[in-house]
Amino acid sequence: MNMEERLANTVRSLPPSGIRRFFDMANELKGQVISLSIGEPDFVTPWSVREAGIYSLELGNTHYSPNQGFLNLRESISRYMKNRFNLTYSPATDIVVTVGGSEAIDLCVRSLINPGDEVVIPEPCFVAYQACVWLAGGVPVSVPCTQADDFKLTPDQLEKAITPKTKLVMLGYPNNPTGAVLSRTEIQALAAVVLKHDCLVLSDELYAELTYEPAVHSSIAAVHGMHDRTVVIGGFSKAFAMTGWRIGYACGPAVLLAAMNKIHQYAIMSSPTTAQDAAIEAMNNAEQYVAPMREEYNRRRRFVVNACREAGLTCFEPLGAFYVFPDITVTGLNANDFCELFLKEEKVAIVPGHAFGVSGEGHVRISYAASMENIREAMVRLRRFVARRCEHA
Amino acid sequence: MGRKEEILSLLERNAKLTSEEIAVMIGRPIDEVEKTIANMENSQVILGYHTLVNWERTASASVTALIEVRVTPQRDMGFDHVARRIYRYPQVQSCYLMSGGFDLMVIVEDKGLKDVAMFVSEKIAPLDSVLSTRTHFVLKKYKMNGTEFNEQASDHREAVVL
The missing domain is CATH 3.90.1150.10 (Aspartate Aminotransferase, domain 1)
Structure with missing residues (x-):
C-alpha cells in the first residue's frame, strides 16, 4: 500500500x-x-503564573471548560483589550480562548475561506499563514515586503494585490521575523485600502506587548470602520513567556467568532483548563x-x-x-x-x-x-x- | 526607571559590563554613561564591585553565621557607636540595625565554626553595651544577592522554532 x-x-x-x-x-x-x-x-x-497553574491542579480543576473558555478569563481578556488598545469586545460573544495563537489563526481562516478565495499575505511572515490558507482551499497571495520599506506592507502594494476574489488580508505586526512595527498612520492608510475593497482582516498581534520605544503598538481594529471586519489574535506565549502552555485567543465580530467557536468545539473541545487558570493570573496580576x-x-x-x-x-x-x-x-x-x-x-x-x-x-x-x-x-x-x-x- | 537606575541595575547584575556595552544596551552615548558611573562612584552611590563566589565549590570553604545582638543604646550616640565597634572587624560582612526582638544583625564569615564562636565570645559579647548574643550558623546557601546557587542553567527549548 x-x-x-x-x-x-x-x-x-x-x-x-x-x-x-x-x-x-x-x-x-x-x-x-x-x-x-x-x-x-x-x-x-513568571512564578506567580506557574503557581496559579499548580494551584489549579491542587484544586482538582481537571475538567473541560466551556468551549469558548472560562468566562472570567474572557472577561479579563475583554478588560485588557479595552484598557490597552481601546477595543471593545463582549466576553459573552466576541472572544474565544484557543490553543495558542496558531489555532486562532487556523480557525479564522477556516471560518472565512471558500475554495478559490484569495488571501493577501505580506512576506516575510510567520510560516503558518500560507499553510492555513492552503489547507482551507484558499489561494495565498504573497506580497514581498522589502528592507527599503522597513519590511512594512505599503498601501500601494496592498492595492495591487487585491482582486475581486480577495476576501482576507493577514497582517502580522509586530512582525516575526523582521521585527517591523506599523505606526498608527501606516495602519490607517492600509485600513483605507481594506475598507475601499470591502475586505476582512486577520490581525496577528501576538507580539503586541513586545514593542519598543519610540514605537507604540496600535491595532488596526481600532481604526474607524475596522472593528467589525477584523479578527485580532492575541496570546500569552510571547508577553508572559507561556509558549508551552498553549493558550491564546481571538477577538472579533460575534457572527464570525461563533463560527470559529463551532470549529474549535469539534476539533479541540476547549483549551487546557490548567493553562486557562494560569492565564487568568497572567492577565490580572502579571503585568509587573x-x-x-x-x-x-x-x-x-x-x-x-x-x-x-x-x-x-x-x-x-x-x-x-x-x-x-x-x-x-x-x-x-x-x-x-x-x-x-x-x-x-x-x-x-x-x-x-x-x-x-x-x-x-x-x-x-x-x-x-x-x-x-x-x-x-x-x-x-x-x-x-x-x-x-x-x-x- | 531612570537612566541612573537602569545603569545601576545592569551593573548590580553584572559588574563586568563595560561602559561601551552599557551605552549600546541603553541607547545612550558612551561618554554620558562613563560620566554617570563616575558621578555615582564619587557620590558613593556605587560603593564597590564585588564577585559573587560560591566558596563551597572551592577548597577554601568558610563558615557564615548570623548573630543577633541585643544592645543598650548609648546616650547621644544611639546604636551607631556600638554598631561601629562591631562592624569594623574584618570578619563582619554585613551589619544591620533591626526592628523587633533584637537590635543588631551581624553577619560574620570566618574559616571555621570555632573561629566564629571565639570571635563572638571574645569580641562581641564582652562589649559593655551588649546585653546578649545568639549565633545561627548557615548550613546551606540557596540564593544570595538574587542569584540562585546550584541551579543548572540549561536550555530545554527546541533547536529551531520559527
Whole structure:
C-alpha cells in the first residue's frame, strides 16, 4: 500500500519547509551550539503564573471548560483589550480562548475561506499563514515586503494585490521575523485600502506587548470602520513567556467568532483548563513581570543591532518582537549557505530569512530571546565570520 | 526607571559590563554613561564591585553565621557607636540595625565554626553595651544577592522554532 498516495491532495501539495536540511543540521548539533534560532522567550513563565497553574491542579480543576473558555478569563481578556488598545469586545460573544495563537489563526481562516478565495499575505511572515490558507482551499497571495520599506506592507502594494476574489488580508505586526512595527498612520492608510475593497482582516498581534520605544503598538481594529471586519489574535506565549502552555485567543465580530467557536468545539473541545487558570493570573496580576522582560529584550535588541552593524551587515532597526533581520548579501552568500556555514564554522544557529517567504532571501533571523552571555559570544563569532567571508567575497 | 537606575541595575547584575556595552544596551552615548558611573562612584552611590563566589565549590570553604545582638543604646550616640565597634572587624560582612526582638544583625564569615564562636565570645559579647548574643550558623546557601546557587542553567527549548 502506498500511504503517500492516499494522503489528502491539499496536504500532499503543501510545500515542505525550504530549510528542512538546515533544520536537521541544527537539531543534530543541539546542545553544542549557541542557539539564536528560537522563536520563543528564554524566560520561564513568571512564578506567580506557574503557581496559579499548580494551584489549579491542587484544586482538582481537571475538567473541560466551556468551549469558548472560562468566562472570567474572557472577561479579563475583554478588560485588557479595552484598557490597552481601546477595543471593545463582549466576553459573552466576541472572544474565544484557543490553543495558542496558531489555532486562532487556523480557525479564522477556516471560518472565512471558500475554495478559490484569495488571501493577501505580506512576506516575510510567520510560516503558518500560507499553510492555513492552503489547507482551507484558499489561494495565498504573497506580497514581498522589502528592507527599503522597513519590511512594512505599503498601501500601494496592498492595492495591487487585491482582486475581486480577495476576501482576507493577514497582517502580522509586530512582525516575526523582521521585527517591523506599523505606526498608527501606516495602519490607517492600509485600513483605507481594506475598507475601499470591502475586505476582512486577520490581525496577528501576538507580539503586541513586545514593542519598543519610540514605537507604540496600535491595532488596526481600532481604526474607524475596522472593528467589525477584523479578527485580532492575541496570546500569552510571547508577553508572559507561556509558549508551552498553549493558550491564546481571538477577538472579533460575534457572527464570525461563533463560527470559529463551532470549529474549535469539534476539533479541540476547549483549551487546557490548567493553562486557562494560569492565564487568568497572567492577565490580572502579571503585568509587573512583563515590563522587566520587555526592558531586557530592548537592551539585547540594541546590542544585537549594533553588533550586526559593526560586523558590516546592513540592519534595519526592528522595533518589535525579539528578532533582528540583517541583510547578509555583503558576504556573497545566500541565506541558507550563510546559516549552514555559520553553524558549521562558528557553532551558532540562526535562521535563513527565506524560511519566512521568498522576500526574506538575503537576510537571516537572529533571535535575541537568549541570555546576554550567549548573545555576546555569538556576536563575537558573527563579526569574525562575516570578516572572513567578506575576504572571500 | 531612570537612566541612573537602569545603569545601576545592569551593573548590580553584572559588574563586568563595560561602559561601551552599557551605552549600546541603553541607547545612550558612551561618554554620558562613563560620566554617570563616575558621578555615582564619587557620590558613593556605587560603593564597590564585588564577585559573587560560591566558596563551597572551592577548597577554601568558610563558615557564615548570623548573630543577633541585643544592645543598650548609648546616650547621644544611639546604636551607631556600638554598631561601629562591631562592624569594623574584618570578619563582619554585613551589619544591620533591626526592628523587633533584637537590635543588631551581624553577619560574620570566618574559616571555621570555632573561629566564629571565639570571635563572638571574645569580641562581641564582652562589649559593655551588649546585653546578649545568639549565633545561627548557615548550613546551606540557596540564593544570595538574587542569584540562585546550584541551579543548572540549561536550555530545554527546541533547536529551531520559527
